[in-house]
Amino acid sequence: MSSVTIKSVTKSFGESQVLKEFTNTFADGEFITLLGPSGCGKTTMLRIIAGFEHPTSGEVWIGDQLVSGGKTFVPPERRGIGMVFQSYAVWPHMNVFRNVAYPLTIAKTPKAEIESRVRDALAIVHLSQYADRMPSQLSGGQQQRVALARALVAKPGLLLLDEPLSNLDAKLRESMRFEIKEIQRETGITVVYVTHDQTEAMAMSDRVILINNGVIQQDAPPAEIYNRPANPFVADFLGKVVFLKGTADTDGIALDGTGQSVANRTGVSGPVLLAVRPERISMEAGKKEGALAGTLEQMYYLGDTSDCRVRVGEQTIRVIADPFDCRDLAPGDPVSLSLHQPAIFEGEAALEEVLRIRT
Numbered sequence: 001m002s003s004v005t006i007k008s009v010t011k012s013f014g015e016s017q018v019l020k021e022f023t024n025t026f027a028d029g030e031f032i033t034l035l036g037p038s039g040c041g042k043t044t045m046l047r048i049i050a051g052f053e054h055p056t057s058g059e060v061w062i063g064d065q066l067v068s069g070g071k072t073f074v075p076p077e078r079r080g081i082g083m084v085f086q087s088y089a090v091w092p093h094m095n096v097f098r099n100v101a102y103p104l105t106i107a108k109t110p111k112a113e114i115e116s117r118v119r120d121a122l123a124i125v126h127l128s129q130y131a132d133r134m135p136s137q138l139s140g141g142q143q144q145r146v147a148l149a150r151a152l153v154a155k156p157g158l159l160l161l162d163e164p165l166s167n168l169d170a171k172l173r174e175s176m177r178f179e180i181k182e183i184q185r186e187t188g189i190t191v192v193y194v195t196h197d198q199t200e201a202m203a204m205s206d207r208v209i210l211i212n213n214g215v216i217q218q219d220a221p222p223a224e225i226y227n228r229p230a231n232p233f234v235a236d237f238l239g240k241v242v243f244l245k246g247t248a249d250t251d252g253i254a255l256d257g258t259g260q261s262v263a264n265r266t267g268v269s270g271p272v273l274l275a276v277r278p279e280r281i282s283m284e285a286g287k288k289e290g291a292l293a294g295t296l297e298q299m300y301y302l303g304d305t306s307d308c309r310v311r312v313g314e315q316t317i318r319v320i321a322d323p324f325d326c327r328d329l330a331p332g333d334p335v336s337l338s339l340h341q342p343a344i345f346e347g348e349a350a351l352e353e354v355l356r357i358r359t
């Protein structure tokens, strides 16, 4: 079992600084997800932890051992880490069984034990019936699962997974998500998981670290990062969001382009940006005291939800509602909207940040 401590790690490739002062500690047995847009530095961070890349400055510790930093550099094979990379590599000349058995064979594990551990790992990744196949006879998603089984079979204290489910179909992906999580819970290994799939991050992680441009934007458990985003980027990256600009004072928050206000439950005054989840906006027919008055413009029935657009003055606000609750509503109907748990960001800087995200 291993903890990981990353102290002020930076990484530059030539002129471009990909990681900026990355500092964090992953506790023993924790499931950490590094989440962020393409190119933000996730794989680079994993490669530095694994020892495939030297940090430009800073230190990496695994448990109480310094593995990268100053003059110290412990090579990857001596870091006791299991990993599955984005470009998963399986040995082309070995069948599935031998590929998965490889780390155990190297460690001179007794034959009977290899047999049972490989069978178990293959069952976990739903490949039991493919043990005798060669990689060339497998699909991309199946090869990816071979790589995952090979990483799991060695029971490492620390497992680094870089988008290990990216080539799987939605159903298999969902089931593997829970299986990986289950294995981690049972074995108590520390997992650092990289994905740009926010649902995957939410479902599996103890803690999500959201990165943009090599800088940590927020580091929090899933519910907190979703419900209390630290800045507009986080609100926008995780889930759906409606942004509304406004001006706050003690009477309320006047929303731009609507001619209407909502309650101000904070002490904030001046320009603000509200970020609210469209599923946290409740919509009722007709007018309601204290709610925003608007007109239902569009309603798309999606089975489990109805995705609606409501015009409020010059603004169009997205609302995700329960189809049952809007069974009597139709486009053109007057409706009232109540915003629940909006995040409120202060100042002009917040507004600029959103414009930057959107462009």
Ligand SMILES: Nc1ncnc2c1ncn2[C@@H]1O[C@H](COP(=O)(O)OP(=O)(O)OP(=O)(O)O)[C@@H](O)[C@H]1O
Pocket: 013, 018, 036, 037, 038, 039, 040, 041, 042, 043, 044, 045, 086, 196
């Ligand atoms: N060996 C390298 N030489 C130069 N630039 C590199 C190198 N490796 C990565 N980069 C750059 O570093 C940045 C971060 O890359 P990285 O692979 O860590 O991103 P990522 O977050 O994993 O993205 P993705 O989600 O697309 O996999 C990118 O702009 C990339 O072009």
Ligand SMILES: [Mg+2]
Pocket: 042, 043, 044, 086, 162
């Ligand atoms: Mg990557």
